[in-house]
Amino acid sequence: MKALAKTEPKPGLTLLQAPDPKPGPGQVVVRIKATSLCGTDAHIYRWDEWARSRIHPPRIIGHEMCGDVAELGAGVTSVKVGDYVAAESHFTCGICFQCRTGQAHVCKNYKILGIDVDGSYADYVLLPERVLWKTSRDIPPELACVQEPLGNAVDAALAEDLTGHTVLITGCGPTGLFAAAVARTAGAAVIIATDVSDYRIGLAKQLGVDHTLNAGAETPEQIAAAILEITGGEGVDTALEMSGAPAALHQAFKSVKNGGCVTL
Template sequence: MKAVVKTKRKKGMEFIKVPAPQIGPRNVLIKVKVASICGTDVHIFDWTRWAQHRFTPPRIIGHEFVGNVAKIGAEVTHVKVGDRVSAESHLTCGYCYQCNNGYSEVCRNFKLLGVDHDGTFAEYLVLPEHALWKNDHKIPDEWATIQEPFGNAVDTVLAEDISAKTVLILGAGPIGLFATGIAKACGASLIIVSDPNNYRLAISKKMGAHIAVNPRRQDVTQIVMEATKNNGVDVVLEFSGNNQALNQGLKAVTPGGRISILGIYERRVNIDLNKEVIFKKIRIYGVTGRKIFSTWHKTSRFLSAGLVDPTPVITHQFPLKDYEKGMKLMKDG
C-alpha cells in the first residue's frame, strides 16, 4: 500500500510503498477514506525541536481520519466489517493509575497514533478495537475526520462553564477556530480572537468571533480592556504556543479568571507568576488529548445537531500523494 512516511531524522517526508498492516485477535483493519493534517504532523514534517525529542523514524504519520472497517480480529466484538469509524489517537494501556482514576488522556503508558504507532496517512491502518469510535450517520466524512482536534477544542473551552462569559482566543489555527464555534454555541457573551494571519481572522468571524485582532498591528490587551469596560476577559483559551501571546492572555484575563492552554511551546516560557497568576488568583488548565470517550460524545453531538458548523475551517482537500501541498497550506495559513 502507499503511505506518507517520515523516514529520516530531517525535514520532509516520503510518499512510498509499504507492506500492508496485519491484524491480531483484538485488532481492526480500517480502510482510510479521509485523513486530516494536524499541527503535530507539521512539527514532524519540519523536524522541529519538539519532533526531534519526541519522534523516532521510520513511521507512517497522521492521527485524524474516518474510514470503514475492512477486517476484524477473532476476538473483536463491538465493531463489524463496513462500520464507519474514527479513533481516539491516545492509545491507552487501561491499567495505570491515571487510566484507573478517570484520566486516561494522560495514561502513563499511552502510545500516540502517528507518532508511536503507524498512523492514518495510508490506505489502511490497524488499531485496537478499544480505540475506535463509531461515527454518527448524520456527520459527513469531512466533519468526521476532524472530530479528534475538535475534541481538543471542546475540552479547552469547557474546562469550566462558559455561558455568558467573555472569552479571548489566542491563535486561530483549526483548533482555535473550532473553539470559537464551540464558545458561540455554549453562549459566550463576547468572543475576541487574536491571530497574526488576516485570512484566519476572517474565518474566525464566520465561526462566531465578535472581535478579530491582529497582534502585529493592534494592542490585544488594550482592545480587550476597551471591550470589557476595563475588567478583562473571564476566560482565555491559548492555542498559539507563543510566549508573547501567553503573556498577553495573562494580562487580559480578569482577576479570578481562568486560562486553558493547549498550545505547544517550542521553548520554555517566561511569565511573571507572582503578578499575573498568584496575585490575580488565576486558574490555569493544561489540556492534552480528550477525555476518553466523554469528549467524543460531546463532539458528536455538537456536530450531528448542527450546533457548530466546521465547514469554514475545512478549506482544501488533496489526494494523499499531494500531502506536501497540505503541509505548506497549514504553515502559510
C-alpha cells in the same frame, strides 16, 4: 498498501508500499476514507527541532482520520466490519496508576498515532478498539476526519459553563476556530480572538467572532488595553489558549479577570 512515511531523519516524506496491518486481540484495521493535515504533520515534514527529538524513522505519519472498519481482531465487540468510524489519536495503556485512578489523560505510557505508532497516511491503519467512535454516514469524510481536533476544542471550551461569558481565544488555527464555534454554541456572550495572521483573523470573523485583534501588528500592552476596553475594564471571564505560543499564554493570563478561568 500505499503509505506516506518519514523514512529518514531529514526534511520530506516518502510515498512507499508497506505491508497491510493485521489486527491482534482488541485491535481493528480501518480502511482510510479521509485523513487531514495537522500542524504536527507539518513539523514532521519539515523535520524541525521538535520532530528530531520525537520521531524515530521509519514512521507512517498522520492521526486525524475516518474510515470503514475492514478487519477485526479477537475479542472486538463494539464495532463490526463496514462500520464508519473516526478515532482518538492518543492510546492510553489502561494499567498505569493514572489510568486506574481516572486520570487516563495523563497516562504514563500513552502512545500517539502517527508519532509513536504508524498512522493514517496510508490505505489502512491499525487501531485499538477502545479509541474508535462510530460516525454517522451523514457526516462526509472530509468533515468526519477532523473530529479529533474538534474534540480537543470541545473539551477545552466546555471546561466550564460559558453561558453569558466573555471569552478570549488566543490562536485562530483550526482548533482555535473550532473553539470559537463551540463557545458560541455553548452560550458565550462575547468572543474575542487573537492571532498573528490576517488570514486566520479573517476566518474568525467569518465564524462570527465579535472582536479580533492582531497580536503580530500590536504590542502585548496594546492587546491587553484593547481587551480591557472591550470588557469595560474587567477582563474576560474565560481565556482559551489555543496556539501553544508562550506570548499567547502570557496574554491569556493578563487578560482574564480576577476569579476567571484560563484553559490550556
